[in-house]
Amino acid sequence: MDKGHIGIAFSELTPARTLEAIVRADGLGVPAWWMATGGAGADALTLFGAAAVRTKAIRMGTSIVPTFPRHPLVVAQQAEVIANLAPGRLVLGVGPSHGPVIAGTFGIPFERPLEHLGEYVTVLKSGLETGTVNFDGARFHVHAQVPYPSPVPVMVSALRANSFRLAGRLADGAISWICPAPYLRDVALPALKEGAAQADRPTPPLIAHAFFALSGDASEVARSARKRLGFYLRVSSYFQMLTAAGYPEAQLGEWTDAMLDAVVISGGEAAVADGLRSFMDTAGASELIASMLPVSADPEADLERAMRLIASL
DSSP: OOTTOEEEEOOOSOHHHHHHHHHHHHHHTOSEEEEOOOSSSOOHHHHHHHHHTTOSSOEEEESOEESTTSOHHHHHHHHHHHHHHSTTOEEEEEEOOOHHHHTTTSOOOOOOHHHHHHHHHHHHHHHHHHSEEEEEOSSOEEEEEOSSOOOOOEEEEOOSHHHHHHHHHHSSOEEOSSOOHHHIIIIIHHHHHHHHHHTTSOOOOEEEEEEEESOSOHHHHHHHHHHHHGGGGGSHHHHHHHHHTTOGGGGGTSOOHHHHHHHEEESSHHHHHHHHHHHHHHHTOSEEEEEEOOOSSOHHHHHHHHHHHHHHO
Protein backbone atom coordinates (compact mmCIF):
# COMPACT_ATOMS: atom_id res chain seq x y z
CA MET A 1 0.00 0.00 0.00
CA ASP A 2 1.17 3.54 -0.73
CA LYS A 3 0.90 5.44 2.55
CA GLY A 4 -0.34 9.00 2.28
CA HIS A 5 -1.87 8.73 -1.17
CA ILE A 6 -5.19 10.36 -1.99
CA GLY A 7 -7.10 8.66 -4.81
CA ILE A 8 -10.23 9.74 -6.62
CA ALA A 9 -13.66 8.16 -7.05
CA PHE A 10 -16.33 9.30 -9.49
CA SER A 11 -19.33 7.34 -10.73
CA GLU A 12 -21.36 9.72 -12.86
CA LEU A 13 -20.00 8.71 -16.30
CA THR A 14 -20.75 5.93 -18.76
CA PRO A 15 -18.30 3.00 -18.80
CA ALA A 16 -16.64 4.29 -21.97
CA ARG A 17 -16.23 7.79 -20.54
CA THR A 18 -15.02 6.38 -17.22
CA LEU A 19 -12.34 4.42 -19.05
CA GLU A 20 -11.18 7.57 -20.81
CA ALA A 21 -11.17 9.40 -17.47
CA ILE A 22 -8.98 6.71 -15.87
CA VAL A 23 -6.53 6.96 -18.78
CA ARG A 24 -6.52 10.74 -18.40
CA ALA A 25 -6.00 10.45 -14.63
CA ASP A 26 -3.04 8.13 -15.21
CA GLY A 27 -1.46 10.69 -17.51
CA LEU A 28 -1.96 13.45 -14.95
CA GLY A 29 -0.36 11.43 -12.17
CA VAL A 30 -3.45 10.67 -10.05
CA PRO A 31 -2.28 7.91 -7.66
CA ALA A 32 -5.45 5.79 -7.64
CA TRP A 33 -8.91 5.47 -9.15
CA TRP A 34 -11.63 3.85 -7.04
CA MET A 35 -14.90 2.33 -8.23
CA ALA A 36 -17.86 0.71 -6.56
CA THR A 37 -19.78 -2.20 -8.03
CA GLY A 38 -23.21 -1.72 -6.53
CA GLY A 39 -26.59 -3.27 -7.24
CA ALA A 40 -26.77 -3.25 -11.02
CA GLY A 41 -24.18 -0.60 -11.86
CA ALA A 42 -21.10 -0.84 -14.06
CA ASP A 43 -18.79 -3.70 -13.06
CA ALA A 44 -15.56 -2.25 -11.70
CA LEU A 45 -13.35 -5.28 -12.37
CA THR A 46 -14.45 -5.48 -16.00
CA LEU A 47 -13.68 -1.80 -16.49
CA PHE A 48 -10.35 -2.11 -14.69
CA GLY A 49 -9.41 -4.96 -17.02
CA ALA A 50 -9.81 -2.54 -19.93
CA ALA A 51 -7.94 0.21 -18.07
CA ALA A 52 -5.07 -2.11 -17.15
CA VAL A 53 -3.77 -2.29 -20.71
CA ARG A 54 -4.18 1.44 -21.38
CA THR A 55 -2.50 2.82 -18.26
CA LYS A 56 0.99 2.69 -16.79
CA ALA A 57 1.03 3.69 -13.13
CA ILE A 58 -2.39 4.43 -11.66
CA ARG A 59 -3.63 2.00 -9.02
CA MET A 60 -7.17 0.70 -9.42
CA GLY A 61 -9.27 -0.06 -6.36
CA THR A 62 -12.71 -1.56 -5.86
CA SER A 63 -14.69 -0.03 -3.06
CA ILE A 64 -16.36 -2.41 -3.06
CA VAL A 65 -17.25 -5.63 -4.91
CA PRO A 66 -20.36 -7.02 -3.14
CA THR A 67 -19.71 -10.57 -1.97
CA PHE A 68 -23.14 -12.18 -1.87
CA PRO A 69 -23.82 -12.12 -5.65
CA ARG A 70 -20.24 -13.13 -6.65
CA HIS A 71 -18.49 -16.34 -5.68
CA PRO A 72 -15.00 -15.68 -4.23
CA LEU A 73 -13.39 -18.03 -6.74
CA VAL A 74 -14.90 -16.04 -9.62
CA VAL A 75 -13.61 -12.77 -8.13
CA ALA A 76 -10.17 -14.37 -7.70
CA GLN A 77 -10.21 -15.32 -11.40
CA GLN A 78 -11.10 -11.76 -12.39
CA ALA A 79 -8.52 -10.23 -10.07
CA GLU A 80 -5.68 -12.46 -11.25
CA VAL A 81 -6.25 -11.35 -14.84
CA ILE A 82 -6.02 -7.67 -13.91
CA ALA A 83 -3.03 -8.32 -11.65
CA ASN A 84 -1.20 -10.03 -14.50
CA LEU A 85 -1.98 -7.18 -16.88
CA ALA A 86 -1.14 -4.45 -14.35
CA PRO A 87 1.19 -5.96 -11.71
CA GLY A 88 0.97 -4.32 -8.32
CA ARG A 89 -1.79 -1.92 -9.34
CA LEU A 90 -5.01 -3.63 -8.21
CA VAL A 91 -6.48 -3.21 -4.72
CA LEU A 92 -9.40 -5.56 -4.23
CA GLY A 93 -11.99 -4.21 -1.82
CA VAL A 94 -14.84 -6.59 -1.03
CA GLY A 95 -17.79 -6.43 1.35
CA PRO A 96 -21.26 -7.79 2.01
CA SER A 97 -23.05 -4.58 0.93
CA HIS A 98 -26.43 -4.11 2.61
CA GLY A 99 -29.78 -5.83 2.99
CA PRO A 100 -31.75 -3.44 0.73
CA VAL A 101 -29.29 -4.14 -2.12
CA ILE A 102 -28.67 -7.86 -1.61
CA ALA A 103 -32.19 -8.91 -0.69
CA GLY A 104 -34.08 -6.15 -2.51
CA THR A 105 -32.15 -6.08 -5.79
CA PHE A 106 -30.72 -9.60 -6.10
CA GLY A 107 -33.28 -11.51 -4.06
CA ILE A 108 -30.49 -13.16 -2.02
CA PRO A 109 -31.06 -13.57 1.74
CA PHE A 110 -28.78 -11.20 3.63
CA GLU A 111 -27.84 -13.66 6.36
CA ARG A 112 -24.92 -13.53 8.83
CA PRO A 113 -22.94 -10.99 6.75
CA LEU A 114 -19.81 -10.98 8.94
CA GLU A 115 -19.55 -14.77 8.96
CA HIS A 116 -20.09 -14.74 5.19
CA LEU A 117 -17.42 -12.04 4.73
CA GLY A 118 -14.86 -13.81 6.89
CA GLU A 119 -15.13 -17.05 4.93
CA TYR A 120 -15.19 -15.14 1.64
CA VAL A 121 -11.93 -13.35 2.44
CA THR A 122 -10.31 -16.61 3.52
CA VAL A 123 -11.18 -18.29 0.20
CA LEU A 124 -10.22 -15.26 -1.86
CA LYS A 125 -6.83 -14.73 -0.21
CA SER A 126 -5.98 -18.42 -0.39
CA GLY A 127 -6.64 -18.49 -4.12
CA LEU A 128 -4.76 -15.28 -4.87
CA GLU A 129 -1.77 -15.98 -2.62
CA THR A 130 -1.20 -19.72 -3.09
CA GLY A 131 -3.22 -20.74 -6.14
CA THR A 132 -4.90 -23.47 -4.10
CA VAL A 133 -8.19 -23.38 -2.19
CA ASN A 134 -9.30 -26.17 0.12
CA PHE A 135 -11.94 -24.70 2.37
CA ASP A 136 -15.02 -26.06 4.12
CA GLY A 137 -16.95 -23.62 6.27
CA ALA A 138 -20.49 -22.78 7.23
CA ARG A 139 -21.05 -20.65 4.11
CA PHE A 140 -18.57 -21.89 1.52
CA HIS A 141 -17.15 -25.21 0.37
CA VAL A 142 -14.45 -24.56 -2.19
CA HIS A 143 -11.78 -26.90 -3.59
CA ALA A 144 -10.00 -25.48 -6.60
CA GLN A 145 -6.78 -24.37 -8.28
CA VAL A 146 -6.28 -20.75 -9.34
CA PRO A 147 -3.87 -20.96 -12.31
CA TYR A 148 -2.14 -17.56 -12.03
CA PRO A 149 -1.98 -16.59 -8.34
CA SER A 150 -1.11 -12.95 -7.81
CA PRO A 151 -0.30 -10.88 -4.71
CA VAL A 152 -3.39 -8.66 -4.68
CA PRO A 153 -4.25 -6.79 -1.43
CA VAL A 154 -7.70 -7.88 -0.25
CA MET A 155 -9.41 -5.14 1.76
CA VAL A 156 -12.82 -5.35 3.39
CA SER A 157 -15.51 -2.73 3.80
CA ALA A 158 -16.17 -1.70 7.38
CA LEU A 159 -18.61 0.60 9.18
CA ARG A 160 -19.00 -0.71 12.73
CA ALA A 161 -16.41 -1.97 15.22
CA ASN A 162 -17.04 -5.67 14.56
CA SER A 163 -16.28 -5.32 10.85
CA PHE A 164 -13.07 -3.39 11.61
CA ARG A 165 -12.06 -6.20 13.99
CA LEU A 166 -12.68 -8.73 11.23
CA ALA A 167 -10.50 -6.69 8.88
CA GLY A 168 -7.76 -6.67 11.48
CA ARG A 169 -7.93 -10.45 11.89
CA LEU A 170 -8.21 -11.59 8.30
CA ALA A 171 -7.79 -8.93 5.62
CA ASP A 172 -5.04 -6.74 4.21
CA GLY A 173 -6.87 -3.68 5.49
CA ALA A 174 -10.22 -1.94 5.92
CA ILE A 175 -12.06 0.52 3.67
CA SER A 176 -14.52 2.91 5.28
CA TRP A 177 -17.31 4.85 3.57
CA ILE A 178 -18.71 8.22 4.71
CA CYS A 179 -17.41 7.67 8.25
CA PRO A 180 -16.48 10.93 10.04
CA ALA A 181 -12.75 11.21 10.72
CA PRO A 182 -13.01 11.29 14.55
CA TYR A 183 -15.11 8.10 14.43
CA LEU A 184 -12.37 6.39 12.43
CA ARG A 185 -9.75 7.57 14.92
CA ASP A 186 -11.73 6.65 18.06
CA VAL A 187 -13.67 3.54 16.99
CA ALA A 188 -12.30 2.08 13.75
CA LEU A 189 -8.56 2.15 14.43
CA PRO A 190 -8.79 0.64 17.93
CA ALA A 191 -11.03 -2.14 16.60
CA LEU A 192 -8.69 -2.76 13.67
CA LYS A 193 -5.75 -3.03 16.07
CA GLU A 194 -7.72 -5.30 18.41
CA GLY A 195 -8.56 -7.70 15.57
CA ALA A 196 -4.94 -7.81 14.46
CA ALA A 197 -3.79 -8.50 18.02
CA GLN A 198 -6.27 -11.39 18.28
CA ALA A 199 -4.65 -12.94 15.20
CA ASP A 200 -1.12 -12.06 16.36
CA ARG A 201 -0.39 -10.08 13.21
CA PRO A 202 0.58 -6.48 12.40
CA THR A 203 -2.27 -3.99 12.18
CA PRO A 204 -3.25 -3.64 8.52
CA PRO A 205 -3.91 -0.22 6.96
CA LEU A 206 -7.10 1.80 7.07
CA ILE A 207 -8.29 3.48 3.88
CA ALA A 208 -10.64 6.34 4.74
CA HIS A 209 -13.23 7.98 2.51
CA ALA A 210 -14.67 11.47 2.16
CA PHE A 211 -16.71 13.37 -0.40
CA PHE A 212 -15.45 16.66 -1.80
CA ALA A 213 -16.73 19.44 -4.03
CA LEU A 214 -14.70 22.16 -5.69
CA SER A 215 -17.17 24.92 -4.98
CA GLY A 216 -17.54 27.76 -2.51
CA ASP A 217 -21.33 27.77 -2.91
CA ALA A 218 -22.37 26.09 0.33
CA SER A 219 -26.04 25.74 -0.62
CA GLU A 220 -25.20 24.14 -3.96
CA VAL A 221 -22.74 21.72 -2.32
CA ALA A 222 -25.36 20.76 0.28
CA ARG A 223 -27.97 20.21 -2.43
CA SER A 224 -25.65 17.94 -4.41
CA ALA A 225 -24.55 16.09 -1.28
CA ARG A 226 -28.09 15.44 -0.05
CA LYS A 227 -29.02 14.10 -3.48
CA ARG A 228 -25.97 11.83 -3.66
CA LEU A 229 -25.98 10.66 -0.04
CA GLY A 230 -29.71 10.31 0.56
CA PHE A 231 -29.69 6.54 0.10
CA TYR A 232 -27.33 5.91 2.99
CA LEU A 233 -29.70 7.11 5.69
CA ARG A 234 -32.21 4.49 4.54
CA VAL A 235 -29.70 1.76 5.42
CA SER A 236 -29.55 0.80 9.10
CA SER A 237 -25.80 0.16 9.21
CA TYR A 238 -25.10 3.71 8.07
CA PHE A 239 -27.41 5.55 10.44
CA GLN A 240 -26.20 3.31 13.26
CA MET A 241 -22.60 4.23 12.41
CA LEU A 242 -23.45 7.93 12.28
CA THR A 243 -25.33 7.66 15.58
CA ALA A 244 -22.26 6.06 17.16
CA ALA A 245 -20.19 8.88 15.66
CA GLY A 246 -22.23 11.45 17.61
CA TYR A 247 -25.04 12.22 15.17
CA PRO A 248 -28.21 10.58 16.58
CA GLU A 249 -30.27 12.77 14.25
CA ALA A 250 -29.20 10.41 11.45
CA GLN A 251 -32.01 8.12 12.57
CA LEU A 252 -34.51 10.72 11.36
CA GLY A 253 -33.43 10.03 7.77
CA GLU A 254 -32.29 13.52 6.75
CA TRP A 255 -28.77 14.89 6.33
CA THR A 256 -28.26 17.86 8.64
CA ASP A 257 -25.67 20.53 7.94
CA ALA A 258 -23.52 19.21 10.81
CA MET A 259 -23.57 15.69 9.40
CA LEU A 260 -22.62 16.92 5.94
CA ASP A 261 -19.78 19.00 7.38
CA ALA A 262 -18.40 15.79 8.93
CA VAL A 263 -18.13 13.88 5.64
CA VAL A 264 -18.04 16.49 2.83
CA ILE A 265 -15.12 18.83 2.14
CA SER A 266 -15.72 21.84 -0.11
CA GLY A 267 -14.26 25.12 -1.28
CA GLY A 268 -11.54 26.16 -3.70
CA GLU A 269 -8.50 24.07 -4.53
CA ALA A 270 -6.46 25.17 -1.52
CA ALA A 271 -9.31 24.65 0.95
CA VAL A 272 -10.13 21.20 -0.42
CA ALA A 273 -6.47 20.16 -0.46
CA ASP A 274 -6.10 21.18 3.19
CA GLY A 275 -9.40 19.53 4.09
CA LEU A 276 -8.51 16.21 2.49
CA ARG A 277 -5.12 16.10 4.18
CA SER A 278 -6.63 17.08 7.53
CA PHE A 279 -9.34 14.41 7.23
CA MET A 280 -6.78 11.70 6.54
CA ASP A 281 -4.53 12.85 9.37
CA THR A 282 -7.37 13.05 11.89
CA ALA A 283 -8.64 9.60 10.89
CA GLY A 284 -5.18 8.09 11.20
CA ALA A 285 -5.66 6.57 7.76
CA SER A 286 -2.96 5.30 5.45
CA GLU A 287 -4.83 6.45 2.35
CA LEU A 288 -7.93 8.41 1.40
CA ILE A 289 -10.60 7.81 -1.22
CA ALA A 290 -11.89 11.23 -2.30
CA SER A 291 -15.30 10.96 -3.98
CA MET A 292 -16.03 13.94 -6.19
CA LEU A 293 -19.46 15.59 -6.00
CA PRO A 294 -20.36 17.32 -9.28
CA VAL A 295 -21.79 20.79 -8.63
CA SER A 296 -21.95 22.36 -12.09
CA ALA A 297 -23.78 21.63 -15.32
CA ASP A 298 -20.56 20.16 -16.75
CA PRO A 299 -19.46 17.24 -14.51
CA GLU A 300 -16.60 16.29 -16.82
CA ALA A 301 -15.12 19.77 -16.46
CA ASP A 302 -15.51 19.39 -12.69
CA LEU A 303 -13.73 16.04 -12.91
CA GLU A 304 -10.82 17.44 -14.93
CA ARG A 305 -10.31 20.15 -12.36
CA ALA A 306 -10.58 17.62 -9.53
CA MET A 307 -8.10 15.21 -11.13
CA ARG A 308 -5.54 17.97 -11.50
CA LEU A 309 -5.95 18.85 -7.82
CA ILE A 310 -5.64 15.22 -6.66
CA ALA A 311 -2.55 14.73 -8.86
CA SER A 312 -0.95 17.81 -7.30
CA LEU A 313 -1.32 16.32 -3.79
